[in-house]
Amino acid sequence: MTRVNLPHRIGRLEELAYNLWWSWHPQARDLFRALDYPLWRLSGHNPVKQLQETGEDKLAAAAADPAFLRRYDSVMSAFDADMSGEGSWFAAKHPGLLTGPVAYFSMEFAIHNSLPIYAGGLGILAGDMCKEASDLGLPYAGVGFTYPQGYFHQHISAQGWQEEVYEQLDFDETPIKPVRPVHGSEPGSPFVEVQLNDRRLYAGVWQVRVGRVDLHLLSCDIEANRPEDRQLCSRLYTADPEERIQQEIVLGVGGVRALRALGIRPSAWHANEGHSAFMMMERIREELGRGATFAEALSKVKASTIFTTHTPVAAGHDVFPVSLVEKYLHPYWESLGISREAFLELGRQDSGSDQAFNMTVLALRMADHRNAVSELHGRTARRAWHGLWPQLEEDRTPISNVTNGIHVPTWVAPEMGRLYERHLGRDLSVRYDDTGLATSVPSIPDEALWTARRILKRKLIGAMIERARQCSTERECTARQVLAMGALLDPNALTIGFVRRFAEYKRPQLVFHDIERVKRIVTDRWHPVQIIFAGKSHPADLPSKQLLQHVYTLATDREFQGRIAFVEDYDMHIAHYLTQGVDVWLNTPRRLREASGTSGMKAAVNGVLNLSIRDGWWYEGYNDSNGWAIGDTVEPYDPGEEDRADAESLYRLLEEEIVPLYYRRDRAGVPHDWLRVVKEAIGSIVPVFCTRRMVKEYVEQMYLPAAPGEPEPEDDFGKESRPGQL
Numbered sequence: 001m002t003r004v005n006l007p008h009r010i011g012r013l014e015e016l017a018y019n020l021w022w023s024w025h026p027q028a029r030d031l032f033r034a035l036d037y038p039l040w041r042l043s044g045h046n047p048v049k050q051l052q053e054t055g056e057d058k059l060a061a062a063a064a065d066p067a068f069l070r071r072y073d074s075v076m077s078a079f080d081a082d083m084s085g086e087g088s089w090f091a092a093k094h095p096g097l098l099t100g101p102v103a104y105f106s107m108e109f110a111i112h113n114s115l116p117i118y119a120g121g122l123g124i125l126a127g128d129m130c131k132e133a134s135d136l137g138l139p140y141a142g143v144g145f146t147y148p149q150g151y152f153h154q155h156i157s158a159q160g161w162q163e164e165v166y167e168q169l170d171f172d173e174t175p176i177k178p179v180r181p182v183h184g185s186e187p188g189s190p191f192v193e194v195q196l197n198d199r200r201l202y203a204g205v206w207q208v209r210v211g212r213v214d215l216h217l218l219s220c221d222i223e224a225n226r227p228e229d230r231q232l233c234s235r236l237y238t239a240d241p242e243e244r245i246q247q248e249i250v251l252g253v254g255g256v257r258a259l260r261a262l263g264i265r266p267s268a269w270h271a272n273e274g275h276s277a278f279m280m281m282e283r284i285r286e287e288l289g290r291g292a293t294f295a296e297a298l299s300k301v302k303a304s305t306i307f308t309t310h311t312p313v314a315a316g317h318d319v320f321p322v323s324l325v326e327k328y329l330h331p332y333w334e335s336l337g338i339s340r341e342a343f344l345e346l347g348r349q350d351s352g353s354d355q356a357f358n359m360t361v362l363a364l365r366m367a368d369h370r371n372a373v374s375e376l377h378g379r380t381a382r383r384a385w386h387g388l389w390p391q392l393e394e395d396r397t398p399i400s401n402v403t404n405g406i407h408v409p410t411w412v413a414p415e416m417g418r419l420y421e422r423h424l425g426r427d428l429s430v431r432y433d434d435t436g437l438a439t440s441v442p443s444i445p446d447e448a449l450w451t452a453r454r455i456l457k458r459k460l461i462g463a464m465i466e467r468a469r470q471c472s473t474e475r476e477c478t479a480r481q482v483l484a485m486g487a488l489l490d491p492n493a494l495t496i497g498f499v500r501r502f503a504e505y506k507r508p509q510l511v512f513h514d515i516e517r518v519k520r521i522v523t524d525r526w527h528p529v530q531i532i533f534a535g536k537s538h539p540a541d542l543p544s545k546q547l548l549q550h551v552y553t554l555a556t557d558r559e560f561q562g563r564i565a566f567v568e569d570y571d572m573h574i575a576h577y578l579t580q581g582v583d584v585w586l587n588t589p590r591r592l593r594e595a596s597g598t599s600g601m602k603a604a605v606n607g608v609l610n611l612s613i614r615d616g617w618w619y620e621g622y623n624d625s626n627g628w629a630i631g632d633t634v635e636p637y638d639p640g641e642e643d644r645a646d647a648e649s650l651y652r653l654l655e656e657e658i659v660p661l662y663y664r665r666d667r668a669g670v671p672h673d674w675l676r677v678v679k680e681a682i683g684s685i686v687p688v689f690c691t692r693r694m695v696k697e698y699v700e701q702m703y704l705p706a707a708p709g710e711p712e713p714e715d716d717f718g719k720e721s722r723p724g725q726l
């Protein structure tokens with residue numbers, strides 16, 4: 001951070017600003033808000049930037065204000081207590097069982113909007129996982145990238161076409177700090193180097209604090225690199241396979257070297273998706289250096305590695321042409337002492353074909369602990385990858401499942417969080433996974449619950465109107481664009497959200513299958529319905545951009561009377577508003593394509609009801625009385641017929657059940673029958689689909705079995721595997 005002179009009495013505000021712990025603790029957020037509300041807003045809820053801009057007089061006044069100081073002291077003591085890890089679940093339940101942290105490799109981490117190094121669901125899961133690891137006292141170390149340009153911002157033109165806007169991240173205003181390889185060296189000095197074909201690439205390491213967990217983020221944008229190499233890792237999920245394979249070598253190989261150079265000795269290694277699977281290669285190389293044979297090294301690395309696969313959709317797996325693998329990985333197989341053939345075999349899906357190198361296959365072969373992310377996805381994954389274990393029955397394919405969850409303190413609205421604490425107990429924040437909650441949720445008074453729900457919808461619509469206003473003044477948006485942004489939304493109308501990445505398999509257009517029918521539902525004079533869309537298309541995915549344009553064009557059709565809206569630039573910030581503020585969360589994937597999904601869980605914790613195909617987590621989550629299931633089958637069938645039948649089911653549910661239930665009120669306007677479903681949803685979903693349950697399962701089913709009882713031998717691989725080698 002630059003140029004801040006904090007008064008001594010509140011001097012630890014800087015430490016707090018640089019630990020994203022503040023982002024899931026409402027009292028800490030309130031502290032920054034209280035310091036200077038306009039700056040808090042203008043900084044985009046980014047205390048690092050806020051503190052740089054707060055005037056000295058304001059800081060001096062805060063340091064002399066007894067009310068502010070009481071808050072400050074209370075936040076700092078809660079922070080210190082949490083950071084000590086004393087009394088945590090892990091310390092109490094499994095004392096001394098891990099000799100080092102679990103290293104968690106991920107291409108993206110979504111911790112907070114002020115750190116835009118994520119694209120979507122995978123990053124959200126990684127971020128929520130780290131926060132929960134911190135809360136549970138689990139030793140954990142994240143490894144990823146800090147992308148100077150992150151993922152793109154989405155603008156939609158008046159013609160409904162997605163435009164991608166990249167912004168350069170200012171590291172000085174980001175809750176991130178460079179790590180110096182040796183004391184006194186310049187920030188951004190090379191920390192690790194890797195060989196990429198005929199050149200050496202250097203990476204620096206930046207650190208992000210997430211409570212007790214540190215993320216170690218690599219960046220290639222440092223002076224030691226040639227100018228074109230500085231751009232190599234500047235964007236997340238580039239479409240160019242050659243750029244991607246290089247990024248993945250940096251993440252996997254460079255990531256292991258970075259941990260070594262930092263003196264971190266993990267007890268288990270977790271690859272979140274196949275992107276980081278080259279880390280297993282690097283660890284085999286290390287074992288060879290300790291004198292192991294290839295077979296010994298492989299078996300040791302496999303035993304301590306966990307791999308999670310996140311998608312049943314083929315396009316979600318990285319598959320590289322063999323020519324690229326040869327170009328970039330030949331020095332690696334040489335150093336492993338294995339043949340080209342043996343190396344390529346590790347990433348080959350079907351033996352006999354020499355065409356491609358599949359990162360998921362590589363990861364499945366190099367990790368003994370493998371899992372999918374929901375029950376149903378477990379089944380799909382065992383079917384899809386059965387070919388790797390042809391000698392086993394399909395349902396014995398060694399891929400288990402740990403169903404995803406959400407980090408409740410991150411996603412619960414403060415209004416709902418307070419309501420829960422008042423009626424379900426002050427200690428709720430440490431027992432969100434207590435299934436006993438189901439029996440106490442009905443004690444929440446309907447009136448209080450309805451008031452909170454109404455406030456959250458007003459906040460959402462208020463925020464959308466504010467964006468529409470800004471668009472019309474600052475970007476000179478047309479009247480059509482302003483309409484599409486939700487300028488005519490009604491806070492009293494039943495509001496449905498379709499909010500997710502735009503991809504064909506998610507079927508964003510399904511609700512428009514019969515335009516006249518949906519028009520009748522939406523524009524009903526006495527019981528109106530409105531639909532809010534949001535989501536990005538991958539920049540290279542033209543069919544999905546066309547789908548987006550199609551939906552956007554409908555949103556601006558006058559006959560829908562302004563009751564369809566499209567929120568631009570879906571990110572974590574707008575995800576909070578949407579998952580908290582709508583009434584119904586709509587999800588219509590083609591069957592067996594959604595591995596889990598988590599946004600519906602965020603909705604449920606806020607009392608928003610799910611209306612979804614029984615795919616992903618909803619296959620487990622739906623219990624007949626906590627929301628609605630579209631269609632009655634689980635297995636896919638003819639796509640045209642599937643669309644027709646699902647649209648029919650969706651319309652019938654809306655016409656016959658959902659709309660009548662929502663508008664059935666008592667004299668005071670409270671919909672008691674609706675709220676009964678809301679409470680059923682909260683009680684049955686929150687305790688199960690939360691990261692607290694999920695991370696405990698990872699610990700007990702994956703991490704502890706993967707961790708050797710003893711630390712790795714003390715050697716200086718850190719130094720040895722830095723300059724000089726590969």
Ligand SMILES: *Cc1c(COP(=O)(O)O)cnc(C)c1O
Binds near residue numbers: 121122124499571597
């Ligand atoms: C939760 C979340 C996701 C994941 O959404 P799914 O609909 O479950 O795939 C993606 N992006 C953002 C910004 C989110 O908050």
